[in-house]
Amino acid sequence: MECPPCGLGEQWYLTARCGCLCKSCPWGTQICPSNNYCLNTTNWCDGVEDCPDDEVNCPSTPIPVCPSTPFCPSHFVLAGKESRTGCPVYTCIPPTTPPTTTLAMPCPKPVCPEGFDLSFTPKQLYEMCDRYDCIPTPTTLAPPPCPERECPEGYKAFDTVSQGSLFGEDAESLFCPDYECLPEDETAICPPPQCPERYETVIADSQSILDSCPAYECTVIITTTVCPLPSCPEGMQLLYIRDNDTSVCQKYTCILITTPSQTMTPIPTPAPCEHRVPVCSAGEEIYQSNPTTEPCPEFSCKSIGKPPTSTTMAPDDLLARVECKIDGHNFNTFDGSVLNIEPCNHILAKDKIYDEWNISINNKCNITGDCDQYLKVTQDQKVFNLNPDLTITWDKNDYTVNQIQHLSSSNKNFTVSRIGNSVQFQSQTHDFYVEWDINMNVRIGGVDDKEHKVYGLCGFYTRNRADDKTKPDGNLAVSTQEFGKAWTIEGDECKKDQCIKEDNAKAYKLCIRIESEPFTSCHNKVEPSRFLNGCLKEVCGCLQLGKTEEECQCQAIGRYVKQCLEAEPNASLDGWKIATKCYTECGPGEVYQDCFKASCERTCQNIQQDHKACPDRGGRCVSGCFCAPGLVRKGDHCVPPEQCRDCRCEGYGDPHYVSFDRHNFTFNGLCSYVAARDINPLGNHMFQVITRHSKCSDSPVRVCNTAVTILYDSHTVLLEEANNDTVVVLVDEESVINFPQNMNWLTLEKHNDMQVAAVIASIQLEVTYSIENHGFAIKLPSSLYYNKTEGLCGMYH
Template identity: 25%
Template sequence: MSKSSLSNACRIASYPYGQCSSSADGSTSTSYSECVSACDYSCSDLAQNSSLNCENRCLPGCACPTNTYYNSKSRSCIRAEQCPCYDVSTESYIQPGQNLFRTCTNCTCSSGRFRCENPDCLSTMICPGNQIYSNNASTCPKTCDNSISFSNCNTYKQGCTCPPGQVLTHDGITCVSVDECPCRYNQRSYTTGERILQSCNNCTCSGGIWTCTKMQCDSTCIATGDPHYITFDGLRYSYQGNCQYYLAKEKNNTFSILAENVPCGSTGVTCTKNIIIDYLGSSIDLQRGRNVIFNGIELKNYESIPKIYGQVSVFKSGVFTIISTPDFLIKWDESTRIYVTVYSKHRGNMEGLCGNYNDDNADDIKTAQGITGSIIEMANSWKTAPTCANLQDNLIDNSDPCFGHEQRRDWAKTECSLIRGKSIDNPFNPCIELMDSTQLDMYYKECLYDACNCDRGGDCECLCTSLASFAEKCNSIGVPIRWRRPDRCPMQCDNNKVYMACGPICPETCSGKEYFGCELSGCVEGCFCPNDLLMDGTGTCVPISSCTCTYDNKYYPSGSNIIRGCEICSCANGSFVCSTLTVQECQQNCSLFSEFQCLTSKECIPKTWKCDKTYDCADQTDEDNCIYKCSNETSFTCQNGQCINMTYHCDGLPNCRDGSDEINCTYIQPCTEFLCKTSAKCIPNTWVCDGSIDCGYGDASDEAADCKQEHCDLNSGRYFQCADSQNCLPISSKCDNHKDCLDGSDERNCACTCSEQFSCQTVCQCISVSRVCDGIPDCIDQTDENNCTCTSNEYTCLGGGCINRTQLCDGITHCSKGDDETHMDCAVTTTTIIPSTIFTAVGQTNVSSVGTVISKTSETTSITSITTYITGTTSSTCSAIVGAKWLSDYNLITIGDLDTNSDVEYRTLVCGSYLGTQSSNFAIHRDQNSIDPSLEIRYNISFGSTMNVTAGSVANSFGTVQKISPTQYNLNGRLLGINAGNYGASVFIDTTLDTKCSQVTYDIQTFSRYLSQLLPNNDVLVPQSQPDALKFIVNNTNADGLAIFHLSCDDVLQNKYVQQIEILNNANATVIVINLSGQTCSYEEGNMVGSWLNGLDGRSRTLWNIYEKPSSRNVSLRITQNFMGALLAPFYAVETSANIDGSAAVYNMKARAELQGPQLIFPTCIEPQPPTSYTMQTTTPFAAVPPTKISNYTALQLSPENATNILSTVSINLIFSFSATNAAQKPSTRR
């Protein structure tokens, strides 16, 4: 160190003024002087070459005698040759004379510095990135981050550094010139020249610095949840007042937006339940559960065609109702989220809870009187009713958002962890990576608060609001997230719509999108038409060719012709295509009573447009000779001079083109539902006694004490009354292990009745029987994993739990530790020993021998064995293809789950759960009179309200069925339509589905393996003239009439060079089987062509067998091109966005396209018969009781005889082997 540093060192060492260090070992010590040269050095200065930057000046401090150097380690002054060397790589001192090997040469410590034998070789030291090795590498290098404010610390070391003229980038590895430095935004790096959009400003990266345009941007205020606010200027706060408040108000009274907050929790938290907008004399009311109310009139049908009243446009986009005006835009999710965007022309001219919009959030806490106060004081001052009590203390404890709600804390933490958890399966991960921890913590705490405190029956809704708010934030930074799923805030789409995380804010409709507000950019979440469809006037997605046309508020179907003015127009693709009429035709077609004819163009316009102060004729003759006053008392004169019928004045809907007929009106509309006593608000009857105050601040008449007597419909069995009479809840809330009543009475005296399900012991919770003893606790009290003893037909997993024997070694992991697929039995091939106390399902096998072994369990060296032999044969050689029958009976079979929003033409069997959340139709081509099941579902059901079964019945393995009408049923709380109900079809519980699905799983997987082992008898041709074509040429068949091909999926479906697949059945094969191997397989390019695959007969006799297991659970078989023929892929999860024209049997399926016919046609086989003869040989005191037959599910039973001479403690094993005559599934086993 220099003398200035030495002086500081003395001071730090607490030496008295004027007194310096003394050495205990007798070496030279420092002495104090008022003038010490700054160019006297320490040992460390020798190593760092500090003399290169020495400024010789006089300083007070401690100094070493001349020609000595301060050694900080010994705190003494020593000669240069005594100075140690500091090795930065090991952070240790090397004594003088010691050697050190550095990268490529030996170095010796001398006078505080390393002297190396080959100093040039150090330049070859491998440095990260494009750095170089240097003896004078700065310890505080210049980087892209500090390049503007860089200050050199003048300390150096030997090591890696940037070449001259370059600086380190953010990764600390790469060196670039300063003008190549990347810029940072939202945790991302941008190179020079790249642009981003910040609000409305374009920003360009240049040399690590953003240069942005300086336009005044629109700004958005947000109010969500319980409620949490973000002002126009970005101040974030929460406020729990119970009143009506000015959310945003323009100072010149052009518009105001009021928010009503009412209680939604037992501890005083409130939620925004009503928004009232006052704009240019019109009133717009947004009430939860109702359509938009404009001037007291409830609007309808604004989802597909916006309602435009003067300068106000009302329309739907995704989950949001949107109110658009030239001054502001409001997005409301019809619950407790509202986004208010005010345009930049009002900057600095706003007030209310959303702040003043002046780009400075420090003054957003000013009260209505302009006084700077606290958040509570500011918010209290914006009440619209002075009778409301002021909030005295905000309820949010940022340190513990769940304080006082311990029973909800764990649930809330688990659900809200999506916001900042970085687990591999968190859908929000891409967004989390771009947000700083402060933002994430704010969203997380708000989510915890809402989930814990919103406890009046709407907890899940409050949670979903928090997660949706976070998802909207992700959308705003350009990272849309598909975060919803059937068990977490599901969203059901109907009318052919599909869910999108980022759909167009102005969706295209058959009427176009040329209405006010659709210059808006950005996207919103919700249900939208797919890219190839448009929304018609009924809100249904249709092809453009089916779009209707609109004129004068009337709908005209495609192909309609109308006369419009001097034009004849034909409706095509949603719009009129017009041609001009002759003058004579035009004059003949103008209505004398309702239309005015322009003088020059002869165009006809509505007579009400005449003299309305707006030019509508091209020659402006519609405003000639006008007296702007209505002629009689039955007319109303608009401000623009237009005359309308007096009955239209103050009817709630603007009829004047300038909207002046609805200004300064007082509206009185009769209430046909529940009239609130104080606020006089009219709310739906269904809101009464629902546990949530909806009448508004100061009026709780919808939740009055007489709820129990007057409004809670107990007789219907659909509702439950809390003991304190404060809440009337859906019956589904009773005994659901969740406190919904304030007094907890909904969870008292719960005697669970779980129909066809397992009832947890200490809590009222029903779970699927398949989840009991599976090694994973599903009950809250974990009693589903107690006392688990597997039956003889089950396998005990190492992690606990039982699985059906048919699931052992089936290629799919069922046990939590995977031991059902690593079990020693799984290595069995043909003629392999399998130990078991019994064996089953040998009906498909030629049995060669059976034997027993008896051994002492405690002394493995002592073994006594006896062998019993049985011989027999089955009578059918083709019984293994019994699985083909299922593909002939069903259009679609899933061994696991089905998730679909599309149609299945014929019968469907789902051996897992049905997860459809959107429109789907089943059996659309079955006979209308069918009454046998068209849709069979083994486990849970979750689908949209528009699910339809066109023909036949529906079967489920458990639950309850309620018949609403012959064509409508409620199954486990889900509505579905049965079109054939009038013919005798129904919805019913079929408890045999478990057994059926086990059999189907076994048969389908066995069938696939059987086909894979058939010898190929045909070849594939790639014509020289068509190098992109693959032709399956059938010239041979086997004895059963089968044409067999064997290829890999890479050669066929995944081969990007194959653009055409064709089959030529020259030998008239009964069925063409194409076996495809490979652990990954998808069909995303090319086409299946030719008369065979495009004909019904050909598709019904073509079977694609993809028989191997995928390489991992995450690998799906994606089908994006039309697939022709039956698909057998029992181990694959299949995702489709194109049709499958044939039967399909797969593991899981996510279908976004149709499953069409025909079903598979396959040769039938005689069912196997019992063996006609067998022999048995016993050589020990044990004898076997012979079975009556050897076929499916027959057990060979053994009984001991004269066992007294046998070892006292024994275990019995059968040794079973089978021949390779038929490749069937091995017998199930159990020790």
């Protein structure tokens, strides 16, 4: 049931008797007419679409231009923090040395440059001098008019190939064209290059800088603020800093002028600088890696034309986990920006330097018009598609995770694993990883060492949010819509979400559930209003696919629970599935977990490794069905560890042996030998596997495994090669003809005439014999036989 529209700024709701009432939105919120939701006023026009109305008709505001970074006295510490103006607030923190009996150094007078306001903060314990902040002064300066084009005598002004520079974002903004000054007569003596005010001089070719009349360009300096006038407190000397910073305003620092006290200790003479110049590789150049104010320069290598790898400390949230997260329409970039984009046929992340790998999301539609999305991972010209059903397409064939793990076991370029309801692709050659779940949510990581080398819809990774909307051509997008369009690729047409009024009302009813118990314990960590808009779109699209309301609600709310438990692991959400009727059925031996934090499950392959085999995922959650405590994963099933049979010994050919510890050797004696048995000093063995070596050819002479005998309890099983190229099976000297055979102590399976497998389940022994290559395989569980076997197969440890 839907009520008629209310008055301006009012929200309708239903009474207990299905009556309609209108009430004003709470203070600090504003009504979203499209979905009847009161949204915080601070979320309107903030660049993130929280409801269909909050980013409509928003005024365009220019990106604030901040004054240059101030510098504190040499014995002060400069600290910065974000502010609502967009420009950081800087604090000069005095030293915290406790008072001594010596004469304290006089405190300089607090001074901030022009363009900053002085603000005192409380002094900390043992601090000698006042602490103060230099806060940027808000500016509304309009851009100055374009100056006339001027060139010195002997030069003539010409238009450059570039289009110039634009002040502002609208069509009526000030346009100042760039121009270049070319010498009228190359043989004449020309004055040095000179450009008018608000233009900077750029030598077109660094090789011609020593020419008598070098060609140069006058490029507009784009700024909407005035550089602060450099100044230092009394008793301090101003020194300019020269570095690679492209800021408009010159950096400087203030050095305290001190007079050394009289002392009997001679002042040591500084040691001469030891200049060590590195040998750079092809495509690299030398640069000074330490500050130019240091007495001795240090040099390193970097890519030609690229900024050096940053060594500055990043915020804790970036250092902790550099990941791009895509949950529905919500993008969290590598640098932490939050964007609202509908992903469909887009490049998510790619190698910016060499284009050796990229990750994209693609749309694929069938003949009936039904569409699905899949994740495409390309590395070194090999293509892998991660499908919604968690299968993988490789070389145009579809595989399950288990199948591709077997196929790629000898491939060192990538690994694939499944964790709960998600599949993870790990590149071994480029070190990135991709995680994709059944709800088509994506995580991309492993780019910590790839600053300035990765960009896409996940942002330009520089540890700086300001350049996240970098387009493929290197320019910044003005809007999120322009940014998304710039990274579009070819693919089947994507259907726009057209949520009809009835589905929108249902979606709101299902999504608003997160505002009640037990989800209130998450509200201080995951803001409901920000989640709600994505939930509405997700549920609406889910309903249009023909799924039930319960399925759509559980899918969306499950994502909110996952985000909550990542932010607050101790949140009390145990009863959320009962409250929302979101029941999940798992297979035998499995239990459902909302937040599984290990990087992998315990499996038959890693059961003997320590806890480091599956380290914690750094707080990240994966939901789904996992093996119950005490069980391990074996293919698609959960089994006790003793059913793994992960110890494997093999023999084949001339004959060659591969021991339980994977040691290779050749042993071609003519006799019967114990391949494997349990260790028992008294000779009372639970089992023995004996191989028979016989001559299988005279010219050249070859020795082969012609039979395998299993001794268990009072029983004997013989697997032997017959003259007609088939395997003969004798159990307690009785011939076995029909397969499979299931006895109370033995199971026999014949895969074909040339291969037979025998399994004794009570001791978890499996033996396979094949006459195709005169080979055999012995499998045992490590949990039962670790350090407890002997024979040609050795001891497993």
